[in-house]
Structures are given as structure tokens and as C-alpha cells.
Amino acid sequence: MSPGMTVAVKRLTVEMCQGVPQFNAEIRSLQRIEHPNLITLIGYYASPSEMFLVYNYLPGGSLEEFIRLKRSSVTGVQTVIKIAFDVAAALAFLHNECNPSVLHRDVKPSNVLLDNDLNAYLSDFGLSRLLPGFKTHVTTGVAGTFGYVAPEYALACRVSNRADVYSYGVMLLELISDKRALDPSFSTEHNGYTIVSWAAMLQREGRMKEAFAVAMWESGPEKVLVDLLELGLHCTEEAASGRPSMRQVVRNLKQIQQAFDP
Missing domain, CATH: 1.10.510.10 (Transferase(Phosphotransferase) domain 1)
Structure with missing residues (x-):
């Protein structure tokens, strides 16, 4: 990521993703999938208590x-x-x-x-x-x-x-x-x-x-x-x-x- 880049961060709890193994499985599947109409995953962070996904920011909202x-x-x-x-x-x-x-x-x-x-x-x-x-x-x-x-x-x-x-x-x-x-x-x-x-x-x-x-x-x-x-x-x-x-x-x-x- 370049300095000053605006990103969207999604916080996942352990309960949401059934722990780190599930989180890592999600990451592996996300990183190999690319399509013009799929949100781009540009990074992540994982610890035993907190997990974050970092996406490209889209200004138009949901x-x-x-x-x-x-x-x-x-x-x-x-x-x-x-x-x-x-x-x-x-x-x-x-x-x-x-x-x-x-x-x-x-x-x-x-x-x-x-x-x-x-x-x-x-x-x-x-x-x-x-x-x-x-x-x-x-x-x-x-x-x-x-x-x-x-x-x-x-x-x-x-x-x-x-x-x-x-x-x-x-x-x-x-x-x-x-x-x-x-x-x-x-x-x-x-x-x-x-x-x-x-x-x-x-x-x-x-x-x-x-x-x-x-x-x-x-x-x-x-x-x-x-x-x-x-x-x-x-x-x-x-x-x-x-x-x-x-x-x-x-x-x-x-x-x-x-x-x-x-």
C-alpha cells in the first residue's frame, strides 16, 4: 500500500470466522480470486483475538x-x-x-x-x-x-x-x-x-x-x-x-x- 492511500478495513471477531484457521482459509480463497466486479483484498492482519481485512476503498458507499x-x-x-x-x-x-x-x-x-x-x-x-x-x-x-x-x-x-x-x-x-x-x-x-x-x-x-x-x-x-x-x-x-x-x-x-x- 502506498502512503496516504485510503482503504476500507473490516474487523472480524473470532466468533465470526471460527478462529484463525477459518480466517486463513478465507484469505487463501480471496487472494486467488480476481474479477472486475469483486472487491479487491489488498492485505490483512490476524492475531488470536482480532482479525482485519483490508480492502480497496470505494467512495460510492454500499x-x-x-x-x-x-x-x-x-x-x-x-x-x-x-x-x-x-x-x-x-x-x-x-x-x-x-x-x-x-x-x-x-x-x-x-x-x-x-x-x-x-x-x-x-x-x-x-x-x-x-x-x-x-x-x-x-x-x-x-x-x-x-x-x-x-x-x-x-x-x-x-x-x-x-x-x-x-x-x-x-x-x-x-x-x-x-x-x-x-x-x-x-x-x-x-x-x-x-x-x-x-x-x-x-x-x-x-x-x-x-x-x-x-x-x-x-x-x-x-x-x-x-x-x-x-x-x-x-x-x-x-x-x-x-x-x-x-x-x-x-x-x-x-x-x-x-x-x-x-
Whole structure:
């Protein structure tokens, strides 16, 4: 690191990473993985009581902050597609280009960082696991954040790359709407719905317009918005086998983007 360089430091407790061996395993996996939309690990420090990861600093904040601020500003559909595409590309790389395949296991807006140009970077591999050989799923303790965790993961601790797809779908639904994964309004207005069940209800009832932030729906185009909603719902199918792969998500987003550049 050069003098005066601004960095981001993540402090991990022993409980978070299950001790120094787990921390070292995380470091080894992080240091060998490189992709334009993955956060760059530039250093670390480890002791028996404290552990730190040092990342390159991104001035645009987190996607969580972006979603919160989006409620009071106009966010273009193309910006949403770009962010969604960047995160999808990072996950597709982890799932398909790494050997062994890497699962993130905690995909959520606070684990996506933005630069000043709103390019998105996936961060926080502290909960990731490597899939041995050609196994398509592993059984393990649940990691992740309530509201983003796939049903089969929460109920049976069964995790596969389709669990990451589910979490990604929740995040996509947040990006296009003015709701959060477990929005407070759901408990009073919609009988305790999650964003997934809420969006699915609106689709069933032909009220898809209500799934979008008002400014986003008004900026259109409608077909592109509906395609994004349907992609988010496809990613959050209850059955893991019904969800697309992240490679398929990337392809779908490219097709949606082409609506702006026919």
C-alpha cells in the first residue's frame, strides 16, 4: 500500500470466522480470486483475538445506502440494470469459473459496494464456502441474513449456488421497488409478507405497477420493468430447481439491456 492511500478495513471477531484457521482459509480463497466486479483484498492482519481485512476503498458507499436514498430520488432503469448486471457477473464467476466453485452465502445490498460511477462490486466472502469436486450442494450450518436466505437453506441447511440466486433475486426486487426484504409495511398492510411473497401477489393480481418505485415506473419503459420483475421472481422461486443459474441471469439481463439499444 502506498502512503496516504485510503482503504476500507473490516474487523472480524473470532466468533465470526471460527478462529484463525477459518480466517486463513478465507484469505487463501480471496487472494486467488480476481474479477472486475469483486472487491479487491489488498492485505490483512490476524492475531488470536482480532482479525482485519483490508480492502480497496470505494467512495460510492454500499448498495444498501443507494437503495435507501433511491426512495427520495429518480433512479434510471439503466442504472438499476447496470448494478444488477455487475453483481450477477460476479456471482456467475464465483459459481462457474472458480475451481472449486465458490458460494457467497450472504448476498445482500450491504455486501455490494459502489464506486463513483455506480459500478458494483461484491464484497464479504467471510461466509463463503468452497464446494468440493462436482457436488451440487452441501449441508452446513446456516449463514446469511434473514429475508435473503433461500427456503431450503433456512429450513434444512441445504445450500447450493441456487441459494445465492435466491438472495440475488431478493436484492433485485429491492432495487426496482421502494420496499426492503422485510419491509415494515408488510406486517401491517400485507399480513407479514416478505418482498418475495408481496411481489408474487402483485404479479398474480395483475398489479405489477405497484411493485415499482413510482419514479421508476414513470420513467419506464414498461416492458423492461416487467422483465426485471419477472426475473426477480424467477430467481426467488420456492423450489431451488426452478431458479435460473447466475449465468442465465447474466444472459437475461443482457437481453433486457438490449431493449435500450435495439
